[in-house]
Amino acid sequence: MRTIVSLLVSAALLSGCGQQKAEQERGDPVAAADTSAPVPAATASPRASAGGRDVDEETPLYVFAYAYPWAVGTIPALKDRLDAEVETQRGELAAAAKAGSDEAKASDFPYNKYSRSTGWKVVTDLPGWLSLSARVGSFEGGAHPNYWFNALLWDRKADAERKALDLFTSKAALSAALRPEFCAAIDRQRSKKRGEPVTRDGGAPFSECLDPVAYTVILGSSNGQAFDRIGVLVPPYEAGPYVEGEYEVTLPVTAKVLGLIRPEFRDSFAAAR
Numbered sequence: 001m002r003t004i005v006s007l008l009v010s011a012a013l014l015s016g017c018g019q020q021k022a023e024q025e026r027g028d029p030v031a032a033a034d035t036s037a038p039v040p041a042a043t044a045s046p047r048a049s050a051g052g053r054d055v056d057e058e059t060p061l062y063v064f065a066y067a068y069p070w071a072v073g074t075i076p077a078l079k080d081r082l083d084a085e086v087e088t089q090r091g092e093l094a095a096a097a098k099a100g101s102d103e104a105k106a107s108d109f110p111y112n113k114y115s116r117s118t119g120w121k122v123v124t125d126l127p128g129w130l131s132l133s134a135r136v137g138s139f140e141g142g143a144h145p146n147y148w149f150n151a152l153l154w155d156r157k158a159d160a161e162r163k164a165l166d167l168f169t170s171k172a173a174l175s176a177a178l179r180p181e182f183c184a185a186i187d188r189q190r191s192k193k194r195g196e197p198v199t200r201d202g203g204a205p206f207s208e209c210l211d212p213v214a215y216t217v218i219l220g221s222s223n224g225q226a227f228d229r230i231g232v233l234v235p236p237y238e239a240g241p242y243v244e245g246e247y248e249v250t251l252p253v254t255a256k257v258l259g260l261i262r263p264e265f266r267d268s269f270a271a272a273r
Contacts (some may be wrong), residue, residue, distance in 0.1 A: 055086060055136050058247040065117035071125050078154050089116055096140060115139040123219040128268060130154040133218045149216040149233040164217045167265045175213045177256045182232060183209040185249040186239050194242045206240045226270035228253045
């Protein structure tokens with residue numbers, strides 16, 4: 001029987017209460033392989049909801065899942081981009097699973113199904129922008145599946161994808177502006193997860209201050225009109241060991257951060273209140 005490991009990502013930290021639609025609630029599945037029971041040659045259950053897509057497939061060699069919300073379907077170019085990614089990821093997984101199965105058979109080892117899952121969720125939907133985040137899960141052998149994060153920012157006016165960090169004049173300057181509060185928040189989470197205070201850079205593993213812009217940066221809003229929050233999603237093995245899971249930090253857009261935004265994007269931001 002296939003085992004599904006459900007992992008939650010809280011983009012709600014970047015949205016105001018009641019602002020986001022039901023489709024924006026996070027709950028991205030990461031499929032872990034288990035071949036303890038026979039599986040039909042192939043099963044697939046693509047589902048669509050108001051322009052969204054939810055693909056969930058299983059074959060004797062792999063488990064594949066890919067989902068995006070209704071808001072993507074309102075932007076044809078973005079929908080085409082993610083639909084193409086579905087086919088690319090499915091093909092890559094199928095090829096890797098076939099190679100892994102062949103290798104296991106040749107070595108007389110048991111083969112555990114490979115898996116890949118991508119779950120896009122809305123962070124915030126503004127008049128000029130659609131901000132998305134995703135959890136990407138993968139299993140290709142080993143002790144456990146792994147996962148990481150991705151982000152996508154769509155500029156409605158230009159009808160083009162942009163990177164959140166490209167809206168700022170300097171990555172180094174943004175890092176310097178965010179880092180003190182970001183690292184303090186990481187340490188608070190570390191202390192809570194570990195049940196003891198964390199000594200910064202005391203030589204203990206996973207105690208150092210991190211660079212926020214080295215991880216997945218997402219832009220959020222509390223007012224539905226402008227970006228006033230910056231989120232940083234840190235996957236396992238970075239701020240702490242795998243057992244501690246991910247770390248997520250939400251920071252306000254301050255006057256200092258506003259000064260780092262490129263002029264052409266300045267009207268899309270506001271200081272947090």
